[in-house]
Amino acid sequence: MPIEINLDVELAKKKMSVTDLAGAIGLAVANVSILKNGRAKAIRFSTLDAICEALGCQPGDILRYVPD
Amino acid sequence: MSRPILVTLRALLVVLFVGFAVAALYAPSFVLSVFGKPVGLALAVVLFAGALCVELVLVSVWMLVTMAHDDSIFDDRSPADRWVNIAIGALTAGAAVSLIGLVYFVAAQVANPSSATVAVLVIAAAASGASAALALLVAVMRRLLHSAMQLRSELAEVI
Numbered sequence: 299m300p301i302e303i304n305l306d307v308e309l310a311k312k313k314m315s316v317t318d319l320a321g322a323i324g325l326a327v328a329n330v331s332i333l334k335n336g337r338a339k340a341i342r343f344s345t346l347d348a349i350c351e352a353l354g355c356q357p358g359d360i361l362r363y364v365p366d
Numbered sequence: 367m368s369r370p371i372l373v374t375l376r377a378l379l380v381v382l383f384v385g386f387a388v389a390a391l392y393a394p395s396f397v398l399s400v401f402g403k404p405v406g407l408a409l410a411v412v413l414f415a416g417a418l419c420v421e422l423v424l425v426s427v428w429m430l431v432t433m434a435h436d437d438s439i440f441d442d443r444s445p446a447d448r449w450v451n452i453a454i455g456a457l458t459a460g461a462a463v464s465l466i467g468l469v470y471f472v473a474a475q476v477a478n479p480s481s482a483t484v485a486v487l488v489i490a491a492a493a494s495g496a497s498a499a500l501a502l503l504v505a506v507m508r509r510l511l512h513s514a515m516q517l518r519s520e521l522a523e524v525i
Contacts, residue, residue, distance in 0.1 A: 329525045
């Protein structure tokens with residue numbers, strides 16, 4: 299998949315753990331882990347919205363296009 | 367699915383199941399006594415086999431209704447597919463049995479014309495046609511079931 303999710307940097311900036319983020323956006327920790335480990339196949343705009351709000355970042359900060 | 371619809375549907379299925387079970391038990395001896403040996407015997411066999419097919423379809427509908435009520439019918443691992451296949455198989459078998467009966471009754475009518483056989487002939491033709499049409503309809507709905515299952519499992523991966 300050429301689109302990668304990079305939560306690590308933004309999480310580190312905010313000094314948040316996966317559990318903190320999951321609590322802040324109302325998602326299961328397991329699902330946030332799937333996002334963080336790059337195993338997600340699709341993401342809702344509402345989820346992206348909540349992550350950007352919780353981390354104070356832009357979607358471009360966590361999404362990256364990496365050609366195969 | 368709302369509760370009253372489920373209860374009504376299940377009650378109707380039970381009534382139909384019992385009705386066809388009674389018909390399968392008593393109709394053969396009745397038609398045998400009315401029509402006499404060759405035609406009556408064939409009609410008895412066709413009625414018994416047809417009633418068995420209807421019972422199978424009713425059981426499949428019951429299982430599918432239960433799954434629809436539990437909202438598990440579109441799950442990836444739900445056995446819905448198996449019950450739909452059983453229903454299609456039973457409907458196809460019913461159509462085949464009626465068709466064989468129809469051919470036999472046509473032959474009997476040609477050999478020994480009687481107005482009673484004409485009625486049986488018309489009913490056998492109608493049963494065969496309706497059964498085949500239902501089998502095709504359920505086959506189309508199986509396709510819909512498959513695409514719904516696929517969409518449901520794709521949507522489950524969206525976070």
